[in-house]
Amino acid sequence: MEVARACDALVAKTFPPRQIGNPASGSAKGTARDQRDFFNKCVANGGKMDAEAAKDAK
Numbered sequence: 577m578e579v580a581r582a583c584d585a586l587v588a589k590t591f592p593p594r595q596i597g598n599p600a601s602g603s604a605k606g607t608a609r610d611q612r613d614f615f616n617k618c619v620a621n622g623g624k625m626d627a628e629a630a631k632d633a634k
Contacts, residue, residue: 583618586625587611 591611595601603611618625 579619579623582623583615583625586618586623587615590614 591603591606591614593599593601594604606614614625
Protein backbone atom coordinates (compact mmCIF):
# COMPACT_ATOMS: atom_id res chain seq x y z
CA MET A 577 0.00 0.00 0.00
CA GLU A 578 2.83 2.41 0.88
CA VAL A 579 4.66 1.48 -2.32
CA ALA A 580 1.61 2.29 -4.41
CA ARG A 581 1.22 5.67 -2.70
CA ALA A 582 4.87 6.52 -3.28
CA CYS A 583 4.64 5.47 -6.93
CA ASP A 584 1.42 7.41 -7.44
CA ALA A 585 3.15 10.54 -6.15
CA LEU A 586 6.11 9.93 -8.48
CA VAL A 587 3.77 9.48 -11.45
CA ALA A 588 2.01 12.75 -10.62
CA LYS A 589 5.36 14.53 -10.37
CA THR A 590 6.80 13.00 -13.55
CA PHE A 591 3.63 13.41 -15.64
CA PRO A 592 1.99 16.69 -14.57
CA PRO A 593 -1.50 17.50 -15.90
CA ARG A 594 -1.87 19.98 -18.77
CA GLN A 595 -4.13 22.12 -16.63
CA ILE A 596 -3.37 22.30 -12.91
CA GLY A 597 -6.19 20.91 -10.80
CA ASN A 598 -7.90 19.19 -13.75
CA PRO A 599 -6.77 15.57 -14.09
CA ALA A 600 -9.22 15.09 -16.97
CA SER A 601 -7.19 17.50 -19.11
CA GLY A 602 -4.58 14.83 -19.75
CA SER A 603 -0.87 14.81 -19.18
CA ALA A 604 1.52 17.47 -20.40
CA LYS A 605 4.19 14.79 -20.84
CA GLY A 606 3.64 11.27 -22.11
CA THR A 607 0.57 9.17 -22.64
CA ALA A 608 -1.58 7.07 -20.34
CA ARG A 609 0.43 4.04 -21.40
CA ASP A 610 3.67 5.81 -20.41
CA GLN A 611 2.19 6.62 -17.00
CA ARG A 612 0.98 3.07 -16.48
CA ASP A 613 4.35 1.60 -17.49
CA PHE A 614 6.17 4.04 -15.18
CA PHE A 615 3.86 3.13 -12.29
CA ASN A 616 4.30 -0.61 -12.84
CA LYS A 617 8.07 -0.23 -13.06
CA CYS A 618 8.05 1.82 -9.86
CA VAL A 619 6.03 -0.83 -8.01
CA ALA A 620 8.39 -3.53 -9.29
CA ASN A 621 11.32 -1.51 -7.89
CA GLY A 622 9.67 -1.21 -4.49
CA GLY A 623 8.73 2.45 -4.85
CA LYS A 624 12.22 3.64 -5.64
CA MET A 625 12.90 5.18 -9.03
CA ASP A 626 16.24 6.72 -9.92
CA ALA A 627 16.67 9.91 -11.91
CA GLU A 628 17.47 8.00 -15.12
CA ALA A 629 14.15 6.13 -15.06
CA ALA A 630 12.25 9.36 -14.52
CA LYS A 631 14.19 10.99 -17.34
CA ASP A 632 13.45 8.11 -19.72
CA ALA A 633 9.73 8.41 -18.97
CA LYS A 634 9.59 11.99 -20.26
